[in-house]
Amino acid sequence: MHRLDAEKAIRLLTVGNLRNAKLRVKRVQDYVLIPLNIDVNIDDLGKALEGVQWAICEDNFEEVSTGRTYKDILRGRIPEHVLSRLPSSFDVIGDIAVINLKEGANDVLKYGVVIADALMGVARNVKSVYVSVGGLQGEFRLRALHYLGGERRTKCVHKEYGIKLRVDIAKAYFNPSLAEEHRRVAELVKDGELVADLFAGVGPFTLHIVTKRRAKVFAVDINPDAIKCLLESLKLNRSRLIGEVVAIAGDASSFISVVRRGAFNRVIMNLPRKALDFLPYVKEAVAVGGVIHVYVIGESLEEVLSKVRGELDPGMHIVGATRVLDYSPRKYIFRVDVRRAA
Numbered sequence: 026m027h028r029l030d031a032e033k034a035i036r037l038l039t040v041g042n043l044r045n046a047k048l049r050v051k052r053v054q055d056y057v058l059i060p061l062n063i064d065v066n067i068d069d070l071g072k073a074l075e076g077v078q079w080a081i082c083e084d085n086f087e088e089v090s091t092g093r094t095y096k097d098i099l100r101g102r103i104p105e106h107v108l109s110r111l112p113s114s115f116d117v118i119g120d121i122a123v124i125n126l127k128e129g130a131n132d133v134l135k136y137g138v139v140i141a142d143a144l145m146g147v148a149r150n151v152k153s154v155y156v157s158v159g160g161l162q163g164e165f166r167l168r169a170l171h172y173l174g175g176e177r178r179t180k181c182v183h184k185e186y187g188i189k190l191r192v193d194i195a196k197a198y199f200n201p202s203l204a205e206e207h208r209r210v211a212e213l214v215k216d217g218e219l220v221a222d223l224f225a226g227v228g229p230f231t232l233h234i235v236t237k238r239r240a241k242v243f244a245v246d247i248n249p250d251a252i253k254c255l256l257e258s259l260k261l262n263r264s265r266l267i268g269e270v271v272a273i274a275g276d277a278s279s280f281i282s283v284v285r286r287g288a289f290n291r292v293i294m295n296l297p298r299k300a301l302d303f304l305p306y307v308k309e310a311v312a313v314g315g316v317i318h319v320y321v322i323g324e325s326l327e328e329v330l331s332k333v334r335g336e337l338d339p340g341m342h343i344v345g346a347t348r349v350l351d352y353s354p355r356k357y358i359f360r361v362d363v364r365r366a367a
């Protein structure tokens with residue numbers, strides 16, 4: 026519902042015992058998502074919210090903190106030197122938690138079940154716990170995973186703004202911190218556009234776009250397992266698809282170099298370590314008036330802008346730039362938006 030109605034709605038839903046107070050209310054631009062109890066009756070909802078405009082959607086919600094962290098629970102149960110190696114935060118992808126370690130997991134693995142139980146004790150939606158060591162690796166940008174406890178599986182369904190994403194955390198890249206970025210880029214797409222999502226992964230940009238716009242998206246990824254996840258997600262979201270997807274397991278440069286000159290209105294290049302290497306091919310494939318969203322790593326916006334500027338043809342202009350994520354202590358991932366004017 027609209028944010029201006031949220032306070033009243035929260036009060037009405039609480040009085041009517043319809044709101045799930047264990048989950049955190051979420052703001053999405055001008056709208057607010059209020060988690061409900063699992064067994065609410067739609068008629069009761071209608072009565073409680075009379076006079077308020079609302080709609081039902083599915084989403085992931087954070088749990089309201091009980092004040093205790095998984096590290097609090099572990100204190101005294103595992104040696105202090107192991108505890109101090111564990112980060113306070115962890116990623117949650119669907120119902121799987123991933124604790125990220127910079128290096129060496131042997132000491133942590135020794136206490137795997139105890140650590141997993143503590144984590145599942147504070148994050149009740151979590152069913153499996155893994156540790157990832159050394160960040161993302163290889164061409165497919167995969168985590169090096171070790172099982173800690175809970176259900177031994179790496180497949181799940183993650184939700185972003187109501188969109189269901191099939192993810193296999195062992196076989197394909199996925200970063201839950203990019204949810205807002207996926208949505209933001211999809212908002213820029215207009216009906217009728219032809220879009221290339223060149224390093225699509227499991228397809229979050231693509232899925233946000235085709236559930237929002239009547240656009241056609243070519244989603245390309247070199248990792249066949251990532252494309253398999255995307256195909257499964259298309260089935261999971263069948264009822265909300267309004268656009269069209271062509272999913273391609275293959276190399277982005279092979280794909281983009283054979284498409285017609287000026288074929289695409291928009292190209293998304295989310296491979297921050299290497300995207301600029303692909304720009305020579307991509308430039309040719311963008312229509313006049315079309316936009317490239319290229320993700321680049323750098324220490325500052327100035328550094329990144331100058332790198333991108335150095336790659337552009339006359340008639341191509343940078344029309345926007347945003348810092349998207351932290352990459353390492355002094356490096357960030359930026360999105361730079363480039364328009365072809367001529």
Ligand SMILES: C[S@@+](CC[C@H](N)C(=O)[O-])C[C@H]1O[C@@H](n2cnc3c(N)ncnc32)[C@H](O)[C@@H]1O
Binds near residue numbers: 197225227247251277
């Ligand atoms: C950083 S991930 C981005 C995934 C996705 N865009 C997202 O937001 O979740 C980069 C992806 O690029 C893929 N990739 C790497 N090299 C590639 C290439 N030459 N052609 C196509 N895909 C490639 C990897 O398999 C990986 O899934």
